[in-house]
Each structure stands twice: as structure tokens, then as C-alpha cells.
Amino acid sequence: MIDLTIHSKTLEKNIAYCREKGITLPTFAMMKNPDMVPEKIKDQLKTIGLWDLHSANLYRITWNNEPRDTGGLFGRVNHFVLPQELTGCRAKIIMLSGRWFPTGAHKVGATYGCLAPGLVTGQFDPQKTKAVWPSTGNYCRGGAYISSLLASKAIAILPQEMSKERFEWLSQIAGQVIATPGCESNVKEIFDKCWELKKSGEDLRIFNQFDEMGNPLWHYTVTGKAIETLLEQYLTPGKRFAGYISSSGSGGTLGAGYYLKQKFPRSKVVAAEALQCPTLLNNGFGAHRIEGIGDKHVPWVHNLKETDFVVAVDDEVPMRALRLFNETLGKKALVNSGVDADLVEKLDLLGISGIGNMVAAIKFAKYNELTEDDLLVSIATDSMQLYESRLNELEQERGVYTDTNAIKDMELISAITIDHTKELSYYDRKAIHNLKYYTWIEQQGRDVEELNDQWYDHDNYWYPMFDQVDSIDKLITEFNDRVGLL
Ligand SMILES: Cc1ncc(COP(=O)(O)O)c(C=O)c1O
Structure with missing residues (x-):
């Protein structure tokens, strides 16, 4: 369970601090349904940019932001639909778009899920304690951003090979940015850095997304509900929701899938990773280019009993699709091949991992022989906003994009097969779950009994914990009432 013990002294301090700084906090209910956001906050948002360092932007931690860079309020869940003409599979793929969150990525939600309980219980003191955000990129951007909104100090940790855009922006926002050795899949190095910081004696609170349940809790509650709302719209008679x-990366976004399985018990949860680092598929390891995912370990917060499929995606496919979707000649070729021109203009809403998710969804659809009656849902965590430099690097590496490249890249997508798609048996799931032992018990000092509870006492472990969201909301509401600004 998430610890909600009240620390009264610090709580009083936090309330006084937020009153002084003009800060109030959104409840999870508001993030699910922004109609509930107070009018006073909506008035403020009308003049505030999406990424501005203004505490009212905490209320923009929702999938329902109006797609505007400034002054936006709330509307429908941001998403777009990928049809057969683009994907080559018969099922439609609904992609939620993270582009319209502050920081341009949905990970800011996970950071709030981890931080909010600490603030409203008084377990975390933003005036005194530095928040540490270990991440492969977007989570530490989100964490540094939220810390900034709270006018408190943050340390962002991420691997040195992440995209330039991430480092440039972070250097302006986070008090301290620590680059750890390696790429994407070098999470052990990030954990080592956390231990080093812990031992330094500095007053720090490490919000480790890989083992903080606030991370999947946010997705279970907010992303899960956003998808359910969309499905209410798309599931016309005769249609089926086949999978999520x-x-x-941290395994947090998968949390929405556990919610969806409660609501649509025949749907499947599919975990995707890079073929170059196939830890879930076959205990593999390696470096890859899908930023934000696949970390040579199984995150503590990943619920394997609810995971039905693992799909590994060759990272070359997203790299080539990135060019196809964003180069002028690529977009022209897509339109000529029959893809709707409006959709083509929206394909820059897919960052690299979003394209990876699209590829995994295509594999899942083909493996399961899905038809036009089936709907799949997946996530575009971030967008091309964070990868322009990657596009330039690809041009330097491979030359200017041509018509021939575009044709070959379209063929690459239509030729996606079901290879590296694994339907997990009970014991396949257990084998992956057991891998947690080596990272979490041996290395990181977690409790083996809890590991066993995750598996053997599954229903009592996971669902009461997710249901704590109502208690957290109650604490947030009481906190806001005592701040007294709404
Ligand atoms: C671009 C990108 N895609 C996917 C993910 C994976 O999401 P999660 O950590 O919730 O598993 C991340 C995580 O940081 C990310 O930054």
C-alpha cells in the first residue's frame, strides 16, 4: 500500500508554504474529469502557456487539454486513429497523444502520482528536501517541472545518450542534472547514482518511478479512465476492444491496462519492448534506440499476472518510420498511397516510442487475426517535439530522404510480421515476475515477502492499493481547503 501516514508538523508547514506561493493541487478526480477544475484556475489558465512555470499548470496534468500551446482549457481526450491504409492491419489503433501535457510527455502524470501523496501527508517537505527524479528522460523532465511549479529544488538523473532536446530544456529547469553512463537501457547505473546520493547524507527524497506505486496508480486511474471514455465513443454495436x-520503461503506463481489464475482461494487456534489449521476451539485454523504454530489468511496479503478451520491436522500424512520417517526401508518399492527408499531418504526434507502440499493436493485431471489428488502444507518450535532433542525425548518417526511401519504408511497415510476439502462459508470466528478484531483492533491498505478495496474493496486493486513490483525493481536498485559496 502507499503510505498515507500523516506527519502533522510538516503538513502544517506545507499548507502554509502553498498558501504563501499561491499553490493548490488537482485531485485525481479532476485529472480524470477536468470539468471539475475550479473556475478560478480555469481563468488563470486562459493566459498561461502549456509549459509555463505556473502552478496552475498542475491542473493541466490530464489527457483532456485543449491542443493549444497557450491559453487552452479542456476538451476531449487527445488522440488520433491509425487506419489500415497506414498500418496494414485490419484492426483500428487508437493512439492517445501525450503531446499536450506540460513538458510534451505524459510522464508528468506519473511524477504527480508519486509526489502528491508525499505533499498532502507531510511526508515530503518541498522547502527543505530535494526531490530526486531518476529516469531515462521524460520522467525526470516531468519531475523537475513539477518541482519548479512548487518552487522547490530538484535533481534530475538520466542517461547521457538521451536526446539533446531533453538536456537543453532540463538545464534551464532542474537545479541539478546528472548524466549517468550509457543509453536507454542503462538503468542499473541510474540506481547506482541514487545509492551514491543517498549515502551523501544530503536531505533528499528519491522518487523512484520504477518502484513507486504512485506511478502505475496515476495511469490506472487517469489514463485508464481516459481510454474508457474514448472506448464508450468508439465501441459502436458489433465492435470489440481487443487490447491495450x-x-x-518504468512499467507505469501499463497500469491503465490493469484498469481496462477490470472493465473489459476479454481485453489483453500487451507489454512492448525493443528487440535489441528483449528482457521480457527472453531475459535479454542490449542497447537500443527507442528512448524511454526497456531497461534490462523488470520494474517493481509491473504487474505480470495481468500481462498477456510481450512483443519485441526491432528499433530500426521506428527509426525509419520516424523519417517516413516527418520528411516532406515521406508524407507525400503516404498521401499518394491513400492515407488521409489530415492524419499524415498528425503523425508528428508520435515520438519514437509511440511508433514502437504502433508497431507492437500491428504485430498483436496480426498475431490474433483481428478484424475491422476490433479496436486496439496504445500510447504516444511524447511527440516529434522532442526528437528533431534525431531526424537531423538520421539525415547525416543516411543521407537526404528520397522517394525511394519513402517507398521502402512504407513497404517495411506493411511487411511487419508476428515475429517476436509471445502469448504468455501462466509460467511465462511467473518467469518474468521472478526476474524482479535479482534487481529488487538482491540489488535494491526490497522485501521478498512483498515480491511474493505481488504474485501469490495478487488481488489483495494490487487492487486495494489502486483504490487508495479515493483516500489520496480526500487528503488533497482537505489540503486545498486548508490552503484556502480556491
Ligand atoms: C518516450 C517514452 N516512451 C515510453 C515510456 C515508458 O513509459 P513507462 O515508464 O510508464 O513504462 C517513457 C518513460 O519515460 C518515455 O519517456
């Missing part, structure tokens, strides 16, 4: 596909 999410790549795993």
Missing part, C-alpha cells in the same frame, strides 16, 4: 499496448 504499452511499451515498458
Whole structure:
């Protein structure tokens, strides 16, 4: 369970601090349904940019932001639909778009899920304690951003090979940015850095997304509800919701899938990863280019009993699709081949892992022989906003994009097969779950009994914990009432 013990002294301090700084906090209910956001906050948002360092932007931690860079309020869940003409599979793939969150990525939600309980219980003191955000990129951007909104100090940790855009922006926002050795899949190095910081004696609170349940809790509650709302719209008679596909970095986004399985018990949860680092598929390891995912370990917060499929995606496919979807000649070729021109203009809403998710969804659809009556849902965590530099690097590496490249890249997508798609048996799931032992018990000092509870006492472990969201909301509401600004 998430610890909700009240620390009264710090709580009093936090209330006084937020009153002084003009800060109030959104409840999870508001993030699910922004109609509930107070009018006073909506008035403020009308003049505030999406990424501005203004505490009212905490209320923009929702999938329902109006797609505007400034002054936007709330509307429908941001998404777009990928049809057969683009994907080559018969099922439609609905992609939620993370582009319209502050910081341009949905990970800011996970950071709030981890931080909010600490603030409203008084377990975390933003005036005194530095928040540490270990991440492969977007989570530490989100964490540094939220810390900034709270006018408190943050340390962002991410691997040195992440995209330039991430580092440039972070250097302006986070008090301290620590680059750890390696790429994407070098999470052990990030954990080592956390231990080093812990031992330094500095007053720090490490919000470790890989083992903080606030991370999947946010997705279970907010992303899960956003998808359910969309499905109410798309599931016309005769249509089926077949599955939810999410790549795993910290394993948080998969949390929405557990919610969806409660609501649509015949749907499947599909975890995607890079073929170059196939830890879930076959205990593999390696470096890859899908930023944000696949970390040579199984996150503590990943619920394997609810994971039905693992799909590994060759990272070359997203790299080539990135060019196809964003180069002028690529977009022209897509339109000529029959893809709707409006959709083509929206394909820049897919970052690299979003394209990876699309590829995994296609594999899942083909493996399961899905038809036009089936709907799949997946996530575009971030967008091309964070990868322009990657596009330039690809041009330097491979030359200017040509018509021939575009044709070959379209063929690459239509030729996606079901290879590296694994339907998990009970013991396949257990084998992956057991891998947690080596990272979490041996290395990181977690409790083996809890590991066993995750598996053997599954229903009592996971669902009461997710249901704590109502208690957290109650604490947030009481906190706001005592701040007294709404
Ligand atoms: C671009 C991108 N895609 C996917 C993910 C994976 O999401 P999660 O950590 O919730 O598994 C991340 C995580 O940081 C990310 O930054």
C-alpha cells in the first residue's frame, strides 16, 4: 500500500508554504474529469502557456487539454486513429497523444502520482528536501517541472545518450542534472547514482518511478479512465476492444491496462519492448534506440499476472518510420498511397516510442487475426517535439530522404510480421515476475515477502492499493481547503 501516514508538523508547514506561493493541487478526480477544475484556475489558465512555470499548470496534468500551446482549457481526450491504409492491419489503433501535457510527455502524470501523496501527508517537505527524479528522460523532465511549479529544488538523473532536446530544456529547469553512463537501457547505473546520493547524507527524497506505486496508480486511474471514455465513443454495436499496448520503461503506463481489464475482461494487456534489449521476451539485454523504454530489468511496479503478451520491436522500424512520417517526401508518399492527408499531418504526434507502440499493436493485431471489428488502444507518450535532433542525425548518417526511401519504408511497415510476439502462459508470466528478484531483492533491498505478495496474493496486493486513490483525493481536498485559496 502507499503510505498515507500523516506527519502533522510538516503538513502544517506545507499548507502554509502553498498558501504563501499561491499553490493548490488537482485531485485525481479532476485529472480524470477536468470539468471539475475550479473556475478560478480555469481563468488563470486562459493566459498561461502549456509549459509555463505556473502552478496552475498542475491542473493541466490530464489527457483532456485543449491542443493549444497557450491559453487552452479542456476538451476531449487527445488522440488520433491509425487506419489500415497506414498500418496494414485490419484492426483500428487508437493512439492517445501525450503531446499536450506540460513538458510534451505524459510522464508528468506519473511524477504527480508519486509526489502528491508525499505533499498532502507531510511526508515530503518541498522547502527543505530535494526531490530526486531518476529516469531515462521524460520522467525526470516531468519531475523537475513539477518541482519548479512548487518552487522547490530538484535533481534530475538520466542517461547521457538521451536526446539533446531533453538536456537543453532540463538545464534551464532542474537545479541539478546528472548524466549517468550509457543509453536507454542503462538503468542499473541510474540506481547506482541514487545509492551514491543517498549515502551523501544530503536531505533528499528519491522518487523512484520504477518502484513507486504512485506511478502505475496515476495511469490506472487517469489514463485508464481516459481510454474508457474514448472506448464508450468508439465501441459502436458489433465492435470489440481487443487490447491495450504499452511499451515498458518504468512499467507505469501499463497500469491503465490493469484498469481496462477490470472493465473489459476479454481485453489483453500487451507489454512492448525493443528487440535489441528483449528482457521480457527472453531475459535479454542490449542497447537500443527507442528512448524511454526497456531497461534490462523488470520494474517493481509491473504487474505480470495481468500481462498477456510481450512483443519485441526491432528499433530500426521506428527509426525509419520516424523519417517516413516527418520528411516532406515521406508524407507525400503516404498521401499518394491513400492515407488521409489530415492524419499524415498528425503523425508528428508520435515520438519514437509511440511508433514502437504502433508497431507492437500491428504485430498483436496480426498475431490474433483481428478484424475491422476490433479496436486496439496504445500510447504516444511524447511527440516529434522532442526528437528533431534525431531526424537531423538520421539525415547525416543516411543521407537526404528520397522517394525511394519513402517507398521502402512504407513497404517495411506493411511487411511487419508476428515475429517476436509471445502469448504468455501462466509460467511465462511467473518467469518474468521472478526476474524482479535479482534487481529488487538482491540489488535494491526490497522485501521478498512483498515480491511474493505481488504474485501469490495478487488481488489483495494490487487492487486495494489502486483504490487508495479515493483516500489520496480526500487528503488533497482537505489540503486545498486548508490552503484556502480556491
Ligand atoms: C518516450 C517514452 N516512451 C515510453 C515510456 C515508458 O513509459 P513507462 O515508464 O510508464 O513504462 C517513457 C518513460 O519515460 C518515455 O519517456
